[in-house]
Amino acid sequence: MPHLRPFVSAVVRPIPITTREERIAELDRAGHNPFNIRGEMVSIDLLSDSGTGAVSTDQQAWAQRADERYAGADSWFRFRDAVRDLVPHEHVLPVHQGRAAERVLFGALLGPGEISLSNMHFDTTRANVERIGAEARDLPSPQLFDMHSDAPFKGDIDVEAVKAVLDGPDGPRVKQIVVTITNNGGGGQPVSMANLAEISAVAREHRVPLVLDAARFAENAWLITRRDPDYRDWSPREVARRAFEYGDAVVASLKKDGLSHEGAFIAVHDPELADRCEVDIIATEGFRTYGGLTGHTLEHLAQGLREVLDPHYLADREHEAAYLADRLHAAGVETLRPTGLHAVYVNATPLLPHLQPKHLPDHALTCALYREGGVRAAGGGLFLSTFDENNELVTAPPFELMRLALPRRVYDHSHMEYIAEVLAEIAKNPERVPGYRLTHNPPVLRHFRCRAEPITP
Ligand SMILES: Cc1ncc(COP(=O)(O)O)c(C=O)c1O
Known part of the structure; x- marks a missing residue:
């Protein structure tokens, strides 16, 4: 059967068309940091898949019926039931976005000097561990570091490495294990x-809570049905439910697989832990039946959580990412394998062979993609690098990857073709792409806040 996209556009937004000169001026103004570029100067925005998707007509229809009462609103109960249809946890607490869920839950689980282990802490997850004075330690599967392998589950946590920490001198200081599904940083x-079953058994044996960072729970579930023969006949919803059973606690940003522009939840079994989280949420987010969200958003989310596990939707998402990756491969552009769902990651190292790690190749490629085509992406290397006080690179990232994040239900094949064509043009004359050095280098959340300048290597 040929692939049929399971939706059409009901409302459209024109996109800005800019000139190369305008984009060069904008890059200068933005300090060559994509996060500083104004939206009106971006034609195709692949900076993030978070909160950037299109809502459906059904989501809009439900939002019309939103109940905006302060406490106990109908919209809250519809949202809570949609979450409870997925998670087995008794206590579901709403917050405005994923990082608030992290702040609240980690604040209740961790103290200064303690340790959080993970397959990979996402950047805000790490920041929310470190701001407590705790340590965020990443223990990804070694398979993750083989860019060219098609191993199906490279996002796994390294269970043996976790056991070694738990049984070693640092063991008593480990107070949470976070498994990020899918592994965004990875x-x-x-x-x-x-892997979830194994790590959950280890966590239980050592009495350490297992936290699922489930921002892309539906995409993880879909990839399990596609890559694990044991789950081939399961629906994505059944797989998602089974996965949630392994978490003692869940934090889930719903700006991704909630198909919404904001929102998140915390889910826990332990009533005492729920109580501590609730106090923090009432003080900082909002009452426990809205957590900073409008009834309008709660309705978007309740419906979004139903739509996101539709196998046709998920198959389309896989198809779109694979289409872009195939186009790039045809142009000789290498991407991280196997292709996932929420993004295509371009390997800048072979594409820009004249640049050394100190020239920040993934950042250079990201700026080149914007300059040449008005396409905004994000480099991942800056977050994983360390620098000295003169902004000279000390530790290079394990990979130089540019992330092309795919907003949900927004772009179609013609946009993918355009992106691939721009990258193919860059690949024809890579030596024209300048390297970069940082001119402003904040130590925390560097990639969001830094400034840089082009240099000729
Ligand atoms: C894996 C993961 N965890 C947490 C977050 C934070 O969520 P939010 O952006 O809703 O604060 C993100 C956001 O991209 C993420 O990808």
Whole structure:
């Protein structure tokens, strides 16, 4: 059967068309940091898949019926039931976005000097561990570091490495294990059900809570049905439910697989932990039946959580990412394998062979993509690098990857073709792409806040 996209545009937004000169001026103004570029100067925005998707007509229809009462609104109960249809946890607490869920839950689980282990802490997850004075330690599967392997579950946590920490001198200081599904910092690679089962057994044995960072729970579930023969006949919803059973606690940004522009939840079994989180949420987010969200958003989310597990929608998402990756491969552009769902990651190292790690190749490629085509993406290297006080690179990132994040239900094949054509043009004359050095280098959340300048290597 040929692939049929399971939706059409009901409302459209024109996109800005800019000149190369305008984009060069904008890059200068933005300090060559994509996060500083104004939206009106971006034609195709692949900076993030978070909160950037299109809502459906059904989501809009439900939002019309939103109940905006302060407490106990109908919209809250519809949202809570949609979450409870997925998670087995008794206590569901709403917050305005994923990082608020992290702040609240980690604040209740961790103290200064303690340790959080993870397959990979996402950047805000790490920041929310470190702001407590705790340590965020990443223990990804070694398979993740083989860019060219097609291993199906490179997002796994390294269970043996976790055990070694728990049984070693640092063991008593480990107060949470966070498994991020899918592993966003690790190239959007999925986590297998077997890995979840194993890490959950280890966590239980050591009495350490297992936290699922489930921002892309539906995409992880879909990739399990596609890559694990044991789950081939399961629906994505069944797989998602099984995965959630392994978490003692869940934090889930719903700006991704909630198909919404904002929102998140915390889910826990332990009533005492729920109580501590609730106090923090009432003080900082909003009452426990809205957590900073409007009834309008709660309705978007309740409906979004139903739509996101539709196999046709998920198949389309896979198809779109694969289409872009195939186009790039045809142009000789290398991407992280296997292709996931929420993003295509371009390997800048072979594309820009004249640039050394100190020239920040993934950042250079990201700026070149914007300059040449008005396409905004994000480099991942800056977050994973360290620098000295003169902004000279000390530790290079394990990979130089540019992330092309795919907003949900927004772009179609013609946009993918355009992106691939721009990258193919860059690949024809890579030596024209300048390297970069940082001119402003904040130590925390560097990639969001830094400034840089082009240099000729
Ligand atoms: C894996 C993961 N966890 C947490 C977050 C934070 O969520 P939010 O952006 O809703 O604060 C993100 C956001 O991209 C993420 O990808």
